[in-house]
Amino acid sequence: MPVLRVALDLPLHRLFDYVVASASAQDVGLRVRVPFGRGEKLGVIVEVASDSDWPLEQLKPAGEILRDLPPLPEDFFRLCRFASAYYQAALGEVILQALPGGLKRLDPPDRRNARAGKLPPPIEPPQLTDEQARAVDAVDPAAGFTASLLHGVTGSGKTEVYLRLIDKALALGKQVLLLVPEINLTPQLEGRVRARFPEAGVVSLHSELAEAARERNWRAAFSGQANIVLGTRLAIFTPMPRLGLIVVDEEHDPSFKQQDGMRYSARDVAVFRAHQLGIPVLLGSATPSLESWANAQGKRYRLLSLHERANPEATLPTVKILDTRRIALKEGVSEPLIAAIQARLERGEQSLVFLNRRGYAPVLACPACGWVSRCKRCAANLVLHLADRRLRCHHCGFEHGIPKACLTCGNQDIHPFGRGTQRLESWLQEQFPEARILRVDRDAVKSRKQWEAVLERIHGGEADILVGTQMLAKGHDFPKLTLVGILGADSALFAADCRAPERLFAQLMQVAGRAGRAELKGEVLIQTQYPDHPLFAAVVAHDYAGFAAGQLKEREQAGFPPYAFQAMLRAEAPQMADAIAFLKAAAALPEVAGHANVLIYDPVPMRMARLANLERGQLLAESPSRPALQAFLPQWREAIAGLKAPSKLRWHIEVDPLEF
Structure with a gap:
């Protein structure tokens, strides 16, 4: 009897085996309904095997295998396995996180076809400057993998370079993935892309889309119907059968780093995906990240520069x-x-x-006794929002009305500061x-x-x-x-x-x-x-x-990234003592002593030590060698999972952290 090895959306570093009456290797990549606990979950088939590490009679039978979509492709699984291994995330979390919400539901909503929108009139492309033309000529979607950093001053026409490269990729019958850091950047850019390529099939993927629209756009990219996908960080995992070019706009932006769940960098995953597929990736910014700039200086990336503004009438301010x-x-x-x-x-x-x-002001305070409007749930102040008469925490969302007097001494003369x-x-x-x-x-x-x-x-x-x-x-x-x-x-x-x-x-x-x-x-x-x-x-x-x-010289002298590689173990619990004790236990594990190239620092409270009623501590692991750190982390993570901890304590490992 065939055994289905299924990935579920759980923070567990294991797959789950189920028996099924009939299945074959062609079913790998399909979704399947499976029993889990007292309920049912939707998972993705990762392998069809003939046996299991568990006795077959102990395995539960799988439910319906869903065939409304073709199987997820092998290159999608390779990308997810890389992200799982590098970022120390469960494979099931990675795979299921990459799917739109409607495809993960046991009771999917009725799907309706989108109404055809009116195509915008085509726009004649502007004349390229000499620098833009050289940048466009330097990137060839037919020449295999290259990683290029486009450093252009603001207003230098980086977007026009993107559009010309998209045109080259489309002419080869390829799809293009264009990543932007924030949803707010998509309307203006999407308008330009649609106007330039009115019949190319342009779709967007970001969190503000309604569930049905997001699934519809994802399906269009997966089927190859959409030739251009414009999205925020999660779009990097979108399966695209003819992907031929990846562009990351504003590559320096910290919004490309996911800060919960699987904590990945979409920019770095984009470079890996391009290398895996043998296609070019272009990173663009007026102020590149120091990591990307160091890669360009070290010839790992090709540096393309735009020193002047594209409009001949415009000059730098x-x-x-x-x-x-x-x-x-x-x-x-x-x-x-x-x-x-x-x-x-x-x-x-x-x-x-x-x-x-x-x-309106960062804090409301009493000059008589020193009271300030602090959040009860976080180590932060409540911000005064006078327009709607509220004090609001910008970290956890807690809010309440503005008091008429000081909550400590009763003084009615309280003032906004800042x-x-x-x-x-x-x-x-x-x-x-x-x-x-x-x-x-x-x-x-x-x-x-x-x-x-x-x-x-x-x-x-x-x-x-x-x-x-x-x-x-x-x-x-x-x-x-x-x-x-x-x-x-x-x-x-x-x-x-x-x-x-x-x-x-x-x-x-x-x-x-x-x-x-x-x-x-x-x-x-x-x-x-x-x-x-x-x-x-x-x-x-x-x-x-x-x-x-100057910054890279200081970083090198201090041993900071990109001249060192880091991972952060974080723990949060109702009491700071529990979080710090857990981190100390993790630092004392025998697995740490076996890796001389990895330095473990002392545990300390996080800068935002309390968030949403939880006390937070962190422990930094650092190495001058990325391979050495990557060899250490899986062993350490597995050992940490075996530590005894308070029931309400939660922990995670973040690789290449941006926040401290």
């Missing part, structure tokens, strides 16, 4: 540093920035005031009563439809001053935007995380790049108390290469 030690501030805004905004209003141009802190985008918007409206001010953050824009409406207002000239967070920092082209003012940039300069300067530089360069993208000249004003910091000198000079060289 002038960047000026405002020393706030010597300039008076009004609600955090300096007089030179106020004057610059006024000048743009008089010329009918747009301004962006960037503050990466939403809400400022967020809501407070900044209110103050700017007082300063410029005739201006049309538009706030763009996750409180004001919560859905794709709202985002598209906001973009339409900006492009239509219905906003004079934009107040925004990082939602506006990258990927957007506003021709009338000529001024960017940046507030609150100093907090990241002295963070404990070694990646903080890299993230700050990328953020500053990306948001600065929104200014002057057409024939109008752009200007960027950065307020800081540290005008002599070398990071700001690099921003003023638009010198990514110089900044990256």
